[in-house]
Amino acid sequence: AMYQAKDGGKNTHHFFTDELKQAADERLKIETGLRDAVEKNELFLLYQPQIDITTGRLIGVEALVRWQHPNDGLIPPMKFIPMAEKNGLIDLVGEWVAATACRQLAIWTAQGHQVPRVSINVSPDQLRRTNVASLMRRLLSHYRLDPTRLLVELTEGALVENAERIQQMLRELKTLGVQLSIDDFGTGYSSLAYLRRLPLDELKIDKSFVADIGLNPDDRAIAQTILAMAHTRGFSVVAEGIETEEQ
Numbered sequence: 001a002m003y004q005a006k007d008g009g010k011n012t013h014h015f016f017t018d019e020l021k022q023a024a025d026e027r028l029k030i031e032t033g034l035r036d037a038v039e040k041n042e043l044f045l046l047y048q049p050q051i052d053i054t055t056g057r058l059i060g061v062e063a064l065v066r067w068q069h070p071n072d073g074l075i076p077p078m079k080f081i082p083m084a085e086k087n088g089l090i091d092l093v094g095e096w097v098a099a100t101a102c103r104q105l106a107i108w109t110a111q112g113h114q115v116p117r118v119s120i121n122v123s124p125d126q127l128r129r130t131n132v133a134s135l136m137r138r139l140l141s142h143y144r145l146d147p148t149r150l151l152v153e154l155t156e157g158a159l160v161e162n163a164e165r166i167q168q169m170l171r172e173l174k175t176l177g178v179q180l181s182i183d184d185f186g187t188g189y190s191s192l193a194y195l196r197r198l199p200l201d202e203l204k205i206d207k208s209f210v211a212d213i214g215l216n217p218d219d220r221a222i223a224q225t226i227l228a229m230a231h232t233r234g235f236s237v238v239a240e241g242i243e244t245e246e247q
Helices: 002-007 018-037 077-087 090-110 124-129 132-143 163-176 192-197 217-233
Strands: 043-051 058-069 073-075 118-121 150-155 179-185 202-205 236-239
Touching (some): 043 090, 058 090, 073 077, 090 118, 090 132, 124 163, 150 163, 163 179, 202 217
């Protein structure tokens, strides 16, 4: 109840309930299980295709981590990723995701499959605590990959905290030849100043603007604005969650 009150902005109160205890027990269970999930091969990656809307060609895939718990089944990422970020396990999970995605890209290449690139999500906490550029350098060398076939995705929030360190890290990644993308653009701390200073290659329009784009004129206007701005700056654009011809 105390932590619930703190999360509510402090200077407030919450009564203890059985529901709070059940939620705390579930969090503890997930946290304990997540520590062993990497070693026990319970994590796996799904690869979401990215398609050029003009030609219909595959331009890349995005690596998405999932957790198959031996007893509880498939645990959605919205349950374990925030917890991993809180307790520091995101560093371990993030490194596993990057290594697994690079290995898979190398396997596809050896098998003759034409997968132009793979996108890897990097958490703001991971950026703050670890040398992501050094990790990517090791992986690219180990799997003998063309760095332009690797794209690192960041959230807008990552650009605000520790801005100088993040900018330095992005410059190091760019020096390697790795491509950079801002994920869920338009939902967080959008700033033209950041777009001007950072060596970005791509913006991703959040799926919340895509879902009702045929019905909501505001969503359509936001998407058009992002597209115009991105193309003016020379960025490519990925729209998340396109499922219909109208979208």
